[in-house]
Amino acid sequence: MTASRPAGQHTVRRHNRALVLRTVAADEPVSRARIAAGTGLTRGTVSSLVAELLAAGLVAELAVARGATGRPASPLQLNRSGPGGLGVEIGVDAVGACVVDLTGAVRAQRVAASGHRTRPVADGLRAAAGLAAEVVGEAGLPVAGVGLAVPGVVADGVLERAPNLPSWRDVDVVARAAAVLAPVVGGAPVSVGNEADLAALAEHRAGAAGDDFLYVSGGVGVGAGIVLGGRLFGGSGGRAGELGHVVVDPTGPLCTCGGRGCLERAAGLEDLCRAAVVDDLDALADAATRHEPTAEAALRAGGHALGVALAGAVNLLDVPTVVLGGGYPRLGAVLRAAVVDELARRVVWRSPVAVRTSALGAVAALRGAATSVVRGVLDG
């Protein structure tokens, strides 16, 4: 048993400054008086903390208005010209970059095809940096930091393994991305996260899924981001959510991870396309829209496998909601129905599990990477 330190005063000012900033974010436009009423802080404390936030460029004062008492009210809001977040995604077959402002609004965004399976890490970073320069130029905001999304297992800032990018192994992506992006963002700090985790955070910000859900990202790989109590659940080392390598058929086909019968081999987009005898996601989505029988059979089988793995995850994690994201939202009702069916049959408790479809689709991870920077700023 470890004794913690006593409650002290030294973190109180910082805590209260973050509290004021979050109150502005939640209730903008809002007066100093309303902030004081809402937080329980004195008006003097609020004024002093607001002065700091104005000086840091985080909040802005709107034109002076007359309050109910006739005194000036000067409502505050987040500064739309204040520091923004740069999101960068390096996927298996694409790169993207995006800038959001302090409110989370997208100010510039680009996605481009760029295959990385057989190319070195440096090529992926260079392609991403090119897009980053474009979006930063277009957005015209100072960059507070960079969030990088990658399709692999991330722990302590290191990309340990990306089964679909075999040469990306134990890569210190934070340091490498910081070096490549320095001409674009100067010394702004870089953080890295698993793409499904960052997509789940974007889904959380979008709000429809609530504070407790499992987001599953359907791509070449299948990953999950788990949100519990409104926060990303990382497990003990930050690697949680490798749903793609949960086994759905112990004697099934070999997987890129070295295992056998992983979900990814049954419900990854490439395997679904192969089963549906189509070339790519566009063709698969088109075939699903036309109710083409081979495609529907493939989606049904993939959906049942996905449902089996998701039921296991729900039984282990106790989450009330599952969000189908990545490429899955484009694949129609058949896949979703199979997921719903397996969850109803296999989840132990009786409350039904809600199955939602992500509204953000393929750009969710990119959006989450950018907004994670802004959340860091707002959390002080």
Place this chain on the structure above:
Amino acid sequence: MTASRPAGQHTVRRHNRALVLRTVAADEPVSRARIAAGTGLTRGTVSSLVAELLAAGLVAELAVARGATGRPASPLQLNRSGPGGLGVEIGVDAVGACVVDLTGAVRAQRVAASGHRTRPVADGLRAAAGLAAEVVGEAGLPVAGVGLAVPGVVADGVLERAPNLPSWRDVDVVARAAAVLAPVVGGAPVSVGNEADLAALAEHRAGAAGDDFLYVSGGVGVGAGIVLGGRLFGGSGGRAGELGHVVVDPTGPLCTCGGRGCLERAAGLEDLCRAAVVDDLDALADAATRHEPTAEAALRAGGHALGVALAGAVNLLDVPTVVLGGGYPRLGAVLRAAVVDELARRVVWRSPVAVRTSALGAVAALRGAATSVVRGVLDG
């Protein structure tokens, strides 16, 4: 985004009292001066909080000794005659009761066979209350509270479902146990938990598994208790850890939960006994010791199924350690070797997952139920 309340002073005294108590628990015997040095509190504050803890019977003062300065030192320790925790377990085929003192030491314990599959809830509670009266009498401590362990899904104090006790559905076990136990413990508060969760807490207290692990309880059912950062992980509703109903073979045999091919059907003790063609756990353990081929084949197959499910759980939860508990520790090396093999093959990251065997065995849940009461007292 919800704004939290500002840091205030109103919880500080309570926080500091708990801090002093935890310091006594961690470092006993310990002087007031050392508590002050270790916590950063003033000596006056420590003396005043210690006086409260002495009055509440939570700590005791040892015989006065001379400190280095020649002044009396009066070391403090947890009060061995202070309030203890009563643990009660109602299993599928057994009941148990146990009293631990504030240090977690067992002061009295009884376990008895008692089958509940086809009997009503009241019978199980009555059998448990009988044992509880015996251990409380024997221990001779005031009872601070009761922890009840049950083999099912618990949320908000309600036993929602126990697949192996079909009539125990949506039972308010807290209220029912409090009524039945009132003659034994008066109005002491009752809490309830899943047996695997409580066993995992006992395993955590025993210390060998560290602060991050998944404990799997092998019984008629198979459950898991997940400890992350030294705390029980409950998921969003407290139901997390239903490992027994993770699918290991989608086309496998029907399960009591209504699903098909659940782990419980491949690695639950009754199914292992059936596959090994023996009557019960004692016979299975004996056959394993004798390296009887049918038993070894059954344990190998069960171990592989367990390993497949555990690999999925590790991929989802990122835990570095798995603890085999309940009846599994009695089943020898073959089952464990199969688990190790599947984890090595199927966990995505490279760090090997440690596989430990629980030292507490079948009484872990009972012990955890009792110590959970004491932890509640110590946490203030």
